[in-house]
Amino acid sequence: MDTSTPVIRTYDLTKRFKRLTAVDEVNFEVNQGEVFGFLGPNGAGKTTTIAMLLGLVRPTAGSAEILGHDIRRDLSIALRRVGAIVETPAFYPYMSGIDNLRVFARIDGGDTEKSIPTILEQVGLEGRGKDKVGTYSQGMRQRLGLGAALLGDPELLILDEPTNGLDPAGMQEMRILIRRLADEKRKTVFLSSHLLHEVEQVCDRVLILNKGQIIAQGEVKALLSQAHALELRIEDVELAAEVVSKLDWVQGTTHEGDWLRIQVSPERAPELLAALAAHSLFPFEVRPVVSTLESVFLDLTNESVEGMDA
Numbered sequence: 001m002d003t004s005t006p007v008i009r010t011y012d013l014t015k016r017f018k019r020l021t022a023v024d025e026v027n028f029e030v031n032q033g034e035v036f037g038f039l040g041p042n043g044a045g046k047t048t049t050i051a052m053l054l055g056l057v058r059p060t061a062g063s064a065e066i067l068g069h070d071i072r073r074d075l076s077i078a079l080r081r082v083g084a085i086v087e088t089p090a091f092y093p094y095m096s097g098i099d100n101l102r103v104f105a106r107i108d109g110g111d112t113e114k115s116i117p118t119i120l121e122q123v124g125l126e127g128r129g130k131d132k133v134g135t136y137s138q139g140m141r142q143r144l145g146l147g148a149a150l151l152g153d154p155e156l157l158i159l160d161e162p163t164n165g166l167d168p169a170g171m172q173e174m175r176i177l178i179r180r181l182a183d184e185k186r187k188t189v190f191l192s193s194h195l196l197h198e199v200e201q202v203c204d205r206v207l208i209l210n211k212g213q214i215i216a217q218g219e220v221k222a223l224l225s226q227a228h229a230l231e232l233r234i235e236d237v238e239l240a241a242e243v244v245s246k247l248d249w250v251q252g253t254t255h256e257g258d259w260l261r262i263q264v265s266p267e268r269a270p271e272l273l274a275a276l277a278a279h280s281l282f283p284f285e286v287r288p289v290v291s292t293l294e295s296v297f298l299d300l301t302n303e304s305v306e307g308m309d310a
């Protein structure tokens with residue numbers, strides 16, 4: 001396939017359930033080889049979007065393409081090179097990991113069964129493949145789910161909350177596994193999460209969904225730099241705020257006590273201090289505020305909640 005064709009592309013993808021618009025004219029593209037994070041709080045519409053991409057839910061309006069194929073016309077062709085986990089994958093607890101994968105492989109058809117030993121190794125279950133799934137830990141079951149998604153060597157992995165229910169160590173393992181699949185096996189990964197910390201560490205780009213609508217999208221680094229700020233402890237906070245607000249590269253200010261928070265890239269600190277010095281304003285302390293994706297996300301979702309009330 002042409003590498004410039006997006007692996008996933010949606011066109012005003014929309015799903016309504018009676019009066020609720022769960023997914024509202026959503027547009028995004030996922031490029032080949034990237035790990036793309038689909039982020040949003042509970043009920044944002046993540047699973048509904050994924051279910052539409054996989055043909056489990058029919059869109060009310062709009063459309064999508066997977067690997068260049070329209071999901072309304074060529075779903076089965078589109079999904080031939082896609083592996084997916086939606087919600088927690090179900091296995092037969094009284095059968096071994098290997099036998100469970102065999103069942104999936106048979107549904108898949110072809111000779112995907114031969115790849116089972118390699119897949120078990122990839123997901124770190126070598127040596128446990130013959131044990132019954134009922135004896136697996138949550139983390140092992142989740143990794144077996146990823147193994148099932150890898151059957152047939154798909155180009156694209158669609159993972160709905162792949163770290164759901166895992167402890168921090170299990171999450172870390174899953175994250176490393178996903179990153180490795182992208183970096184070493186050239187897989188494109190589309191994963192949903194409500195855990196910002198997770199997405200921040202594993203994804204190249206993210207999209208933030210809230211109440212069915214996209215509220216931000218872009219490179220993780222770019223989203224984070226937008227949120228960077230400087231804080232100054234200074235005597236005349238009000239005057240300092242007035243002075244810096246006049247600089248056109250300052251996005252805004254807030255203050256509390258003798259601390260002034262200025263929305264600006266920390267790289268601007270020398271220019272900012274020079275501007276203050278020109279008014280004989282000299283801070284006692286200057287510190288950068290490095291936001292996490294989590295705080296960006298909370299800011300954005302709060303804004304859109306306020307927007308709804310207005």
Ligand SMILES: Nc1ncnc2c1ncn2[C@@H]1O[C@H](COP(=O)(O)OP(=O)(O)OP(=O)(O)O)[C@@H](O)[C@H]1O
Binds near residue numbers: 047194
């Ligand atoms: N079959 C359905 N019938 C009616 N409403 C539905 C249906 N499926 C989902 N919804 C609603 O659509 C909205 C989006 O749900 P969805 O499961 O896509 O959210 P999500 O982002 O995956 O949330 P979570 O993080 O909790 O998994 C919710 O308000 C949900 O109640």
Ligand SMILES: [Mg+2]
Binds near residue numbers: 046047048160
């Ligand atoms: Mg969900």
